[in-house]
Amino acid sequence: MTAAALEGEWERHRPAVFGVAYRLLGGVADAEDVVQEVWLRASSADLSAVRDLRAWLVTVAARISYNVLKSARVRRESYVGPWLPEPLLTGPDAAEPVLVDESVGTAMLIVMEELTPPERVAFVLHDVFDVPFDQIAEVLDRTSAAARKLASRARQRVAEIRERPPVPRAEHDRVLAAFRAATEAGDLDALIKVLHPEAVYIADGGGKALAARKLVRGAARVAALLVGVEKRRVGSVKAIEVNGEPGLVTYGAAGEVLRIDTFEIAGGRVVSVRRQSNPEKLQHIDHT
Structure with a gap:
């Protein structure tokens, strides 16, 4: 893939890369750092054997975010007062295209904060971005069956939010x-x-x-x-x-x-x- 072609594909998939990182970390600044790191890795990698660039980028973003998330848990334990996610402007006020669904809602992010890092990664990658469990297993260094169980546990925890009737x-x-x-x-x-x-x-x-x-x-x-x-x-x-x-x-x-x-x-x-x-x-x- 030429540099020009990669840049074009990158712009198309960048919202997904940011979306994974933001959902996992709950912070705009942290997500932007992950996006930058993913781009650096993509621009220096041999992508000739990559069949699905979006899946590759999303998986790399998840792996970087997972490492950040594990260290962030320690900081959150000493956080002063209640924790809320960093606000993400969407709609006309958004600085750039944002993938918006229930998983980016404030209520969902608050509940996901209570999940373990592996549960959060498994849920976001599978239920939001349709990443197969064998690829999720590689990110988490678990078996595919274990990744499936993690996603299932997370799904049960967020069920209340997902089942709320939408407000017109x-x-x-x-x-x-x-x-x-x-x-x-x-x-x-x-x-x-x-x-x-x-x-x-x-x-x-x-x-x-x-x-x-x-x-x-x-x-x-x-x-x-x-x-x-x-x-x-x-x-x-x-x-x-x-x-x-x-x-x-x-x-x-x-x-x-x-x-x-x-x-x-x-x-x-x-x-x-x-x-x-x-x-x-x-x-x-x-x-x-």
Whole structure:
């Protein structure tokens, strides 16, 4: 394959390479590092015997990500407060083409974070990217049967997320608009009505931004917290698409990104508010 041909094929398959890395690592910066490493390996490798370049690239990305994921588990154990994935802008705000499906949703990534690294790799490669178990076994240094069992265990763990009925975009937008209006107006009663009685608020500040270090549960408590935070806001709020779903980005007075909120909505109410305010996880988001 000529260099020009490889570059053309690379651009076509790059979203899949990034998609594997992001789903496995939950971080945009980490995924971009993996993409760069995969390109370096592809551009210097003899690919004459490779029949399926996409499968080769995806497998290499998974192998690199698996090594990163194993070391990341140690860092996550000492993480300050709740952990949330790094927000991935999708839709019109995306910086580049992104493969979007249920597996890139915030809720799914949170559940996948609870899987072991081998389970996560087996599930993402097989269920999302259709990689055969014999190739997954090579990445994990396991037998094909063992890889199949890992994927099955992971599938059981994420079943609840996959079985949730999809929320129509119109309903999602309506609920989010009501949530935003009540929050910005400081209308506690209206906000409580938008929230599910058992609504949950989870914030990731990573010890680098002011954020609740424990889950806040219950509509009244979540509403009071959100209204209190909103009173201190000095910038603007913009509706965006994050991880395939509607979300909100809040900017500071100088146009800096302060936080990104994603939501779980069911039955016409907000079930959970997930707030990412760790500045290290917001560096890739453009300022206003």
